[in-house]
Amino acid sequence: MSVALNIFSIIAIAAGVFFFFAGSVGLLRFPDRLTRMHALTKADNLGLGLVVLGLLPRADSPLGALKLVAVWLLVQLAGATVTQLMARAARREESAPRSSP
Amino acid sequence: MSAATLAGLCGAALVGLGLYGLVTNPESLRKILSFNILGSGVFLLFGIIARRGAAAGLAADPAPQALVITGIVVAFSASALAVALLLRLFKETGKVTLGADPPTKSPADGTGV
C-alpha cells in the first residue's frame, strides 16, 4: 500500500514539476506580457495543484492535508487576482499614448 | 563542507555584494536596497552559527534565530523610515541622490515643490 502511495506521490509531484518547468520556459520564451502571464498561470494552477496532490498522502493528519489544499486555493486566488491586475495595467499602458518617459 | 557552511559563505558574498551596491550606486533607493541585502547577508552568518549550535534535540540554536527575527523587524523599520525620508527629499528638491554639492543646477530649474 505504502509503495503504491509513494509511486503515486512521485508521479504527481513529477508531473507538477513538469508544469512548473513548462511555465518557466513560457515565461522566458513567449513574446509579450499577456502570453507570459498565461504561461505562469499554468504553473500556478496545475503544477502546484499536482504537487499538493502528490503530498496529500504524506500529510501527517487530515488537518495537515486540509492546510495543503488551502495553500493551493490561496495561491490560485492570489495568482488570478494579481494576473488580472497586471494584465489590465499592461493593456492600459499599451492603449495610452506615451506622453512622458 | 556542510550545508550550513555553504549558507555562511553565501552570506559572506551577500555582504560583499550589498556593500558594493551601497558604495557605488548613487540612487538613494538603490542604496536602501543594497543595505537590505548587506543586512540579510549578516543574518545568514547568524544562521550558520545557529545551525552549528544544534544541540539538545534542537536542529538549530534558538538564541541567534531570535536575534535574526528581531533584526529583520528592525531592518524593516529602518527601511520604512529611510524610504519616507527619501520621498520627502524628492518632493522638496526633486533629487533622489545625496550628492556632495546639491545646488549644481541653476535655481531657475523649477524642480522644487
Place this chain on the structure above:
Amino acid sequence: MIVVTAVDIELAVLVLAVAAWTIAARQAFPAVVGYVAYGLLLSLVWVRLYAVDVALTEAAIGSGVTGVVLIGAATRLRGTEAEAAAEQPRAFLRLAAAALCVGMTVALAAAVLLMPDPAPTLAPEAVAHLPSTGLGNAVTAVLLAYRVVDTMFESVVLLLALVGVWSLAPDRDWGGAPKFPRPAGQDGVLTFFAQLLPPVGIVVGIHIVWIGADEPGGKFQGGTILAAMWIIAMTAGLVDAPQISRCWLRLVLVAGTAAFLVIGVAGFAWAAGFLAYPEGYAKPLILVIEAFMTLSVAATLGMLVGGPPQQELRR
C-alpha cells in the same frame, strides 16, 4: 556530517545571482522586484538551515512588507534614474570599492571556515528552562522569556520608526490620514479580492500567532499577515486609512509596549525583577503580551506602509 546537496548549491547560486542582478539592474523598479524574489529565495535558505521561524519572518517582513514599501517608492521615483546615473562614481573608484568588497567577503568567508569546533551553543540551556516557561518553541522562549527586554525595545523601535515617518508630514496634513495608492482601472477585481481574502487571512494570522508558542510562528509573522489584510482592504478602498490623530489608533499602536511595561513593572512586586514572570504564570503572561503585541505589530506595519499623512485633517 551533513553533505551539501544539489538543492543547497542551486539555492546559493540563485540567491547570489538574484542579489547581483538586483544591485546591477539599471532601473529601480525591476531592482525592487528582484529584491522581493531574493527575499523569498532567502527564506528557502532559512528553511534549509532548519530555522523555520526566521524563514517565516523573512518571507513576511523582509520580503513582503519591505517589498510593498519599496515598490511604492520605486513607482513614485520612476524616471529619475537617468539623472542619478550622472552621479555614478568614476570607474577607478568603483574598482577600488569592488576590491574593498571582495576583501570583506574573503575575510568573512575565512571567519566562516575557521569557526571554532565544537560550536558554542545555548540550545541545551534554552531547552532546559523550557518547562518553566510553559512554551514548546525555544525561539519564542528566547524572544518572550529569556531575552524579553530585547523584544520590548524592538516594539519601541517600531513605534519610533512610525513617529519618524509621521513627523515627515507637512504641517497642514498633521493629524490627517495617509494615502494608499489605488490602482486605476481595476474594475472591481481588487475589491473582490479584498472582500474574499481578509476573512481567511485573519484566521491564518491568528492561527500563526497562536501556534507560535509551540511551533514555528509568532506575533511578528502573524501580525504581518493581519497587517497585509488591512493594507489590502485600504488599497482596495473598502476601509478608509485612519487619521493618525485618532485615539483608538494610537492606543492600538502602543498596546504592545504598554503590555510589556505593565507586566514588566509588576515583576518587581510579584517576581524577581523587571519583566520577570512569577512561578507558574509565565505562559498566560506571555500570551497576554503576544496578543497585545500582535495588534500593535499589525497596526504599526500597516501605518508604516501607508507613510506620512497626506490628507488634511477632517473633523
